[in-house]
Structures are given as C-alpha cells and as structure tokens.
Amino acid sequence: MPVRERQGRRAGAAEGRSWPDEALLVVRASEGDTDAFETLVRRYTPGLLRLATRLLADRGDAEDAVQDAFVSAWRRLPQFRNESQFRTWMFRIVTNKCLNQLRARHPTTPLDAVPEPTAPDHAVSPARAAENAAAVSDLGGALRRLPPEQHACWVLRTVYGLSYDDIAAAVGINSEAVRGKIYRARRALTEAMVAWR
Amino acid sequence: MAMKRNRPSWDGGPVHEGGQGAAESPIREGDRFMDGDVNGDELLPCGRSLALLWQAWDAEQADSDLHVAGCPHCAAALDRLQALQDLVAADETADRDFEAAAGRSDNEAFGSRVESVTARVMDVVRLELRPGRTLPLGEPEEDAWIVEAALAKLLRKAADALPGVRAGSCRIRPAARQDAAFDDSDSPPSWHRDATHSSETPNGSADESGALDTVPTRAVGGAPFFQAPMVITPDRGPVDVYLEVAATLSWTVPELARSVRERVTTAADETVGIRVRAIDVSVVDVLDDEFADPLGGVGPAGERSHRW
Amino acid sequence: MVNAAGRRELAGNLTRAIADAVVAIDGVAFLRPGFADVVRGVGRRSTHPVSGVRVAYEAESEQWRITVQLVTGQGHRALDVTRAVRAAATSAATKVLSSQLEHPPTATGEQQSDAGRSLSVTVTVTGVV
Secondary structure, rough: OOOOOOOOOOOOOOOOOOOOHHHHHHHHHOOOHHHHHHHHHHHHHHHHHHHHHHOOOHHHHHHHHHHHHHHOOOOOOOOHOOOOHHHHHHHHHHHHHHHHHHHHHHOOOOOOOOOOOOOOHHOHHHHHHHHHHHHHHHHHHHOOOOOOOHHHHHHHOOOOOOOOOEEEEHHHHHHHHHHHHHHHHHHHHHHHHHHHH | OOOOOOHHHOOOOOOOOOOOOOOOOOOOOOOOHHHOOOOOOEEEOOOOOOHHHHHHHHOOOOOOOHHHOOOOHHHHHHHHHHHHHHHHHHHHHHHHHHHOOOOHHHHHHHHHHHHHHHHHHHHHHHHOOOOEEEEOOOOOOOOOEHEEEHHHHHHOOOOOOOOOEEEEEEEEEEEHOOOHHHOOOOOOOOOOOOOOOOOOOOOOOOOHOOOOOOOEEEOOOOOOOOOOOOOOOOOHHOEEEEEEEEEEEOOOOOHHHHHHHHHHHHHHHHHHOOEEEEEEEEEEEEEOOOOOOOOOOOOOOOOOOOOO | OHHHHHHHHHHHHHHHHHHHHOOOOOEEEEEEOHHHHHHHHHOOOOOOOOOOOOEEEOOOOOOOEEEEEEEEEEOOOOOHHHHHHHHHHHHHHHHHHHHHOOOOOOHHHHHHHHHHOOOOEEEEEEEOH
16 A cells, blocks of 8 residues: 555545556456456455445445445446546445445444444554544544435545545435535534534 | 546645536525525524535635635634544544554454455456357367457467567457458457558568558458458357557557567467467557556556556 | 166266366366355365366257366466367266266277267366466
C-alpha cells in the first residue's frame, strides 16, 4: 500500500490513482486472461475491502461483498467497454452489493445486534485518540442508525471524496437525491455529536 | 480523471465540482434545493438555508460569501460540520497510524483477509470457462483443440517478451471464415480493411511498404488470402491472429509489426503447435519508457497521460 | 451385451483410469477442475480430479466418446501435450475395455484393436498456467 500522506483523504488503491497498464490488463481480463484479472483483484481488494468494511461494519460480510463484486465483474467484463475506469466500476459494484446487504439487514436486524465496527486500537496515537475514542465510537453508532443509502452517500462523499455524480452512479439514485441524503446524514450526525458533548 | 476532480473540501485541496451546480452559486433564494428537494431543510435564524450553507462549504465556496463571513449563526453551523469532519479525519488518522505503525500483526491480519478474498475470487474465476471459440491444434484430422483465451495468453506472452512491448487484446479466428459463407460479424472491424497493405509470409522477409503510414498492418502467409478458399473442414483450418500492442517510442511501427509477427509466429509453432495463416498487428498505445516493465506491478504510478 | 448398470460402472472405471493416465503426463498441470473439486478445496490435488474427463457411450455409433479437458503448464508445447494425452487416454481406455470383455481374451490382439476402434478421444486445452 502506498503511504497515504494527506489527512482526511484516502489515497489507497481503490481511489484516486490508476496504473498505466490498467487498460491493457482490463482488456486481457475481458478476453479471459485470469492472470491479468488476478493482478486487478490484488490491486483493488485492499481499498474495496476497507470500503465494504466501513459500510457494513462486519468483516465477514465485507469480504463476501467484495468477493461477490469481483466475481460478477469477471462475468460482466466481456461487456465492459471502458466507459469508466475499472476501479470506478468496481467501486460501484461493491457499493451496490453493500447496499443490498444493508437493505436486507436494515428492517429486521435490531441495532444492538449489529457488531461493532472494526475500529482501530487508539492506543497507537494516544494523545489524540484518547479524546476522540469515545466520540468516534459514538460516530460509528450514529452511522449505523442512518438509513443505508444515507450512510453510503455520506461515506462515499466524506471518506472517499467522490463527486455527487459518481456517488449517484454508485448508489443508483440521481445526484439531487444524493445531495439530500448527504445533508440529512450530516444533520443526523451533527445532532448526535451535540448530544455527546 | 474522474476521481481527481472532486476532493473532499476539508483538506484544503482544490475542488472542481463536476456537472451541475458547478457554476451556480450554492446559496441562492429560490434555489430548487429550497423548494423541497431536501425535506426538512432548516433555516438558520439569519434566514439562510442550512442545506445550502453546508453544500457551499463542501464546495469550498462558503468562505467567499460576505454574509457567512460575518454571521454568527452561519459560523456556528459550519463549526458543527467542521467538528464532524474533524472526527472523521481523526478516525481516519488513527486507522492509518494503526495500519502503518504498531499494528504489524493487524497489518498481517488485513493482508491475510486480502489474500483470502483474492484466493476465493480466483477459485471461482478459474473454474468458470468463458464461452468462446476452441481452435484446432495440429493436423486437420486430429481431434485436439485449445480455447481462445489460453492461446491468446501464450501469444501475448510472446509479444510481451520484446523489450518495451506489451500486448493487449488478442483474438484468434479460423482463417477459413473469410469465405463469405462464414463471414462472422464479430471479427474486429479493421479485419479486412487494409488486408492488402502488408503482405509477407510469417517467416519470410517483410514487405513493409504498407506498414509505414497505417496501423493495423497485416501479414498474409502463403497463397493470396482472398483468392484461395479453404477446402478443408473450416473449423480445422489455420487461424488468423489479431493482436493489439502498446510499445515505447523506441520502436518504429514497421519494425514493431515485423518483430511482433516473428515472435507470435514462432510461439504459435514452438510453444503451441497451431497453424497460423495471418497475423494482424495493431499499435494501439504508446508506453512511457519507465512503464515498459512487465505487466502486473502493483506500485502506484504517475498521473500523466501516456496516450497518443 | 452390457446392460445399463454395467455400462455406468464401466464408464466410471474408464473415467478414473483415463484421469490417472492423463495427470501423469509431463506438461499436464491438472485436469480442468469442476465444481466438486472446488468445494472440496482447490489445491488438494490428491483428491481425484476427474471432472476434466467425460466418458459417454454413443449407442448409435457404438462408440465410447471420451472428452478430456486439461490445463497445460507453460514451457510445454500444447500440441505435444495433447498428443501424449490422446495416446495415454486411448491406451488406458483400451486396457479397461479389454479387461471388461465378457469372454476371456482368447484372441487378445483382435479384441484390443476392437476396443481401440470403438473409442473417440477429444482433447481440449482449456488453460495454461
């Protein structure tokens, strides 16, 4: 993984960068070259796994979502015409799988039953983490209470810096709706924050 | 680059909002945003819409608004959003520190999750035989075949072995199909376009007169391609290869086409054992010298375009 | 005459014998894995990977149709591998068919060649590793 140098912005493999050999790898994979596809899978799994873990707050579900996404990508690759970049395309597919999972989960799963997110051990950066640990954990709780699409839109915008148009494509709604959902997510989260303080 | 044009705004980077809303002022009375696109939008005591204020902040346009600069209500609302953003940033930083520093074992744990997902994906993928052509190996009377994807992989590898050359698309068709009765619509569009430009036997010396000004170029071995309809069973005849390559500028197109044909012809004979009638080489891209190393690296690369 | 159950058993014997003969050939990386192999666990090649071998009796032509799908290793000429596979599969199948003949082989040579004539072997390279 490249070192991510800027605070608040992820520069991992799933976003922001492309490789000069990507077009060649994608065309090879679309013609059935499994080695080329494996290179793409290795390249983008870390970033996509982080995204899915963030959205689903469950490691096993996240791994399943990424696996399913790559398998359907493999099947659809012969029709992939480079109208978007491969990683953008994968981002969409993973987001979609996660949303389906969240929608299926949302009405029936009691909130308490949702596992804690895979929050890092804040002992690593003690000073900063100590004061934020509780709040971050509460943020996770507040996030899980958001409707799935609000949650997804907010994460894609705030953590990954996707444009409204890209979020709209990933979530499958129009960009006006994305604006609305991000606004409502921010309302809910800032209100929750006020309550913590 | 789609991903570059829109950055989260809290990190101070430039924001170029794509699409609609880029030019219009985000804070405007009567905006459709205020007309109910956002249910439950809230008006601040100063009369401004909270939704539009935050949207402007997101697009880094709030600072340039004179009202916002002097309004305590707007400032308070922006502080709340900033606090949320700081929290996310703290979360991200801790996440990053955690991965980068002490958590070596957790790094390994994440690495092993990546490995496990990759392995599971590839297990499924390798199992799935892509529907595609099978092409004849050996003599016409033999009942031996190779699937197009496997053959393409071997032929690409042969082209990749040339310095500064990387193969992309590689499609193989039974040559007998040039017979009108077998004219298949899925052959590459350029397939017949300039079939007469460059004519040579796969092992012979090149006549590059047609290769100087145009790609793709085409090599036709043996008898004139169109005048000699195949008499053997069409699906057991020789094949045509259509190969796209990218190469560094150290190559001239004719030299590149000739070298690629040589390599592919040799590989078809020595590593596969399939009879090839014609090899169509298209140069589709230019490789920067520094990126001309073999495919499959996982390091990040520069952002600049390497396309013509 | 062999009845249906007997023929099914014979097909099973043929499949196993051919698979064993084929995987032993230099240049054959493995037989094309089937779903059963994957749920059993890819990488455990010791389990019998027979899904790359199909055996069917065609009553019309009175022929055993044998289909072998395999993955070759790079560094081996694909055509040479398929030829070795054909020879090995034919020989293994002939041995099985001869031993299954109802009458003890009084004229072994003739029966062996009968068995050989009643086979057709298709070999397909589905991948290269």
